[in-house]
Amino acid sequence: MxxxxxxxxxxxxxxxxxxxxxxxxxxxxxxxxxxxxxxxxxxxxxxxxxxxxxxxxxxxxxxxxxxxxxxxxxxxxxxxxxxxxxxxxxxxxxxxxxxxxxxxxxxxxxxxxxxxxxxxxxxxxxxxxxxxxxxxxxxxxxxxxxxxxxxxxxxxxxxxxxxxxxxxxxxxxxxxxxxxxxxxxxxxxxxxxxxxxxxxxxxxxxxxxxxxxxxxxxxxxxxxxxxxxxxxxxxxxxxxxxxxxxxxxTRRREAGLSQVVGHVERPIERTRSHRYDGESRIGNFVADAYRWATDADCALHNSGGIREGPPLAGDVTVADLASVVPFDGPVALARVTGAELRALCREAHSHAHGESRWLAHVSGLRVRYDRDASEVLDLRVGGELVDDDRTYRLATNAYLTVAAHEFPTLTPAHCVGSAAVQYEVLADYARATGIDPEREGRVELR
The missing domain is CATH 3.60.21.10 (Metallo-dependent phosphatases)
Known part of the structure; x- marks a missing residue:
């Protein structure tokens, strides 16, 4: 046998x-x-x-x-x-x-x-x-x-x-x-x-x-x-x-990632559904941190770049935040047009593997999207309708600017700056502002 x-x-x-x-x-x-x-x-x-x-x-x-x-x-x-x-x-x-x-x-x-x-x-x-x-x-x-x-x-x-x-x-x-x-x-x-x-x-x-x-x-x-x-x-x-x-x-203790950087009263889930079904608290936290670190107009992070794991709860350490985005790439600052922002939102919806999935977590953006028509119905930055001809400062992870399979609109040519490694940005943001994200209606899927 x-x-x-x-x-x-x-x-x-x-x-x-x-x-x-x-x-x-x-x-x-x-x-x-x-x-x-x-x-x-x-x-x-x-x-x-x-x-x-x-x-x-x-x-x-x-x-x-x-x-x-x-x-x-x-x-x-x-x-x-x-x-x-x-x-x-x-x-x-x-x-x-x-x-x-x-x-x-x-x-x-x-x-x-x-x-x-x-x-x-x-x-x-x-x-x-x-x-x-x-x-x-x-x-x-x-x-x-x-x-x-x-x-x-x-x-x-x-x-x-x-x-x-x-x-x-x-x-x-x-x-x-x-x-x-x-x-x-x-x-x-x-x-x-x-x-x-x-x-x-x-x-x-x-x-x-x-x-x-x-x-x-x-x-x-x-x-x-x-x-x-x-x-x-x-x-x-x-x-x-x-x-x-x-x-x-022993290896975890020696890695030096045990410093507490914040406290979470209401557990922040990061299951598969929280990653791919639209807006989530964990996605908002990550995108907000990137926008904060770069002083950008808006931010976008890919759903697959947030890893599944136990909820953030109680005392949160650097290791906890590194487990959310366990990659060594930096946060990038890109310049994109409004038309390109609209394209990124279209690329954020996928029917791969027989599933309807939303692949983006955003900050500073509000998007209303029709999944059946594959159409962006409404897109705003800072509460104002996006102007296709205007240039916006977008915070994202550097990976998305070189990996064309998820958001092909983004390219290395869009990059104009960078911040720290992703998990370090999360830790700095937690120390500065705390960890208490909310769902705010940033993404509406129809």
Whole structure:
């Protein structure tokens, strides 16, 4: 009964030593001679401790869990290619990447990265191939020296080699997100173990088992390849790895992020719905901080740039705020026309992955938007109707000026200045003004 134990997108769990220890404990509980442990990307970053350790904190988890194979997610390149290579060299698992290239060679070739491999369990040979979303070049600017082949074609190429090597089962380790269905429909494999999207998944597509554990180490998915079934196991209740928990508790203390910068009386939620369903208190807080730091007319922050986690409540530390925006890019000041502001608001609405999502949190702006017509009905800055020909000062995060997949209207040419790193701006704003955001009707979706 060959089994796969699948984790993915654990990123923020490094800032929760107890849950991280229970994740390791759950994997140990499920492990056996018939099982392979595999990860499908974004398992080194982002997060507060990852930001400080440049992703190297993941090695301690990998050494404790001893995964068999892993592929790259877009955030695994957040700190540059050399940092990624260092993690690959130091970690025990086989890294698989069939479609990521560095010049004329596969990325990580010298560090032992291969496109695919065949691994043996007690009673089967399992062929594994890893692929990464080609949009990684835009989502993680420090990966922009890489090129990405068509992942579906890369998988097809490797499957022939794996069959020739005598694999009994064929499995894709995918950080493709919404492309997993197309992959399952195109290639003949037993399972597509996915990541990138944070919504858990246990489904069959074209007869192929397709899974996602969800983000931040809350669960492990167990796939029975012989039966073609999958089960999601929560880490709650697992016996924690005490040594791992102590190690990460010590690392958090040493990171110097424990200073209290404000107090929250009413908890500020940051669940998925608070990030993508329109205006939220957490989004208003972030956008207000950016506008305050740059003295801008208005501000815009992408919903995906706010990470899910426990609500801000009680005493709030620098680490708490860094967990909201755990990236090392600065806040940027851009000059945009009113027409470009209108375009940004149109780009803020998405139907990707079958969902209607609002991708922007704003400050100084009020927007009324018709989702059915994809039309901005009303747009105001400082209470006044936006003039398409006027120039406005817009605060945002620098990432959006170089990552064209979310707000393509913004470009590096729009930048005219910058402030501190994002979480430092949040901390400074909290010290200066407190933390008590309100919903004010900034975004009205029809």
């Amino acid at each position: 060959p089994r796969l134990l699948h984790y993915s997108d654990i990123e923020g769990v490094y800032d929760d030593p107890d849950r991280l220890a229970r994740l390791a404990g759950r994997i140990e509980d499920l492990r056996g001679p018939d099982a392979l442990v595999v990860g499908t990307g974004d398992d080194t970053a982002p997060g507060v401790l990852p930001l400080v350790a440049r992703g190297r904190q993941s090695v301690a988890f990998f050494e404790a869990v001893r995964p068999d194979a892993e592929t790259f997610g877009n955030h695994d390149f957040d700190y540059g290619l050399d940092a990624t290579r260092a993690v690959v060299r130091a970690s025990p698992q086989r890294w698989l990447s069939a479609n990521v290239r560095d010049g004329d060679r596969p990325f990580g070739h010298e560090e032992g990265v291969t496109a695919s491999t065949v691994l043996e369990t007690a009673d089967a040979r399992v062929g594994l191939v890893g692929v990464t979303d080609p949009l990684t070049r835009e989502m993680s600017p420090r990966a922009n020296g890489l090129t990405f082949e068509d992942p579906l074609a890369a998988v097809e190429r490797e499957l022939a080699a794996l069959r020739g090597a005598g694999a009994d089962y064929l499995v894709v380790l995918s950080h493709l997100g919404g492309m997993d269905d197309a992959l399952a429909e195109r290639v003949d494999v037993d399972a597509v173990l996915g990541g990138h999207l944070h919504v858990p998944r246990l489904e069959r597509v074209a007869g192929t088992v397709c899974t996602r554990p969800g983000a931040n180490g809350h669960a492990v998915v167990e796939v029975d390849l012989a039966a073609g079934t999958a089960t999601r196991h929560a880490v709650d209740g697992a016996t924690p790895d005490a040594d791992l928990r102590e190690y990460f508790e």
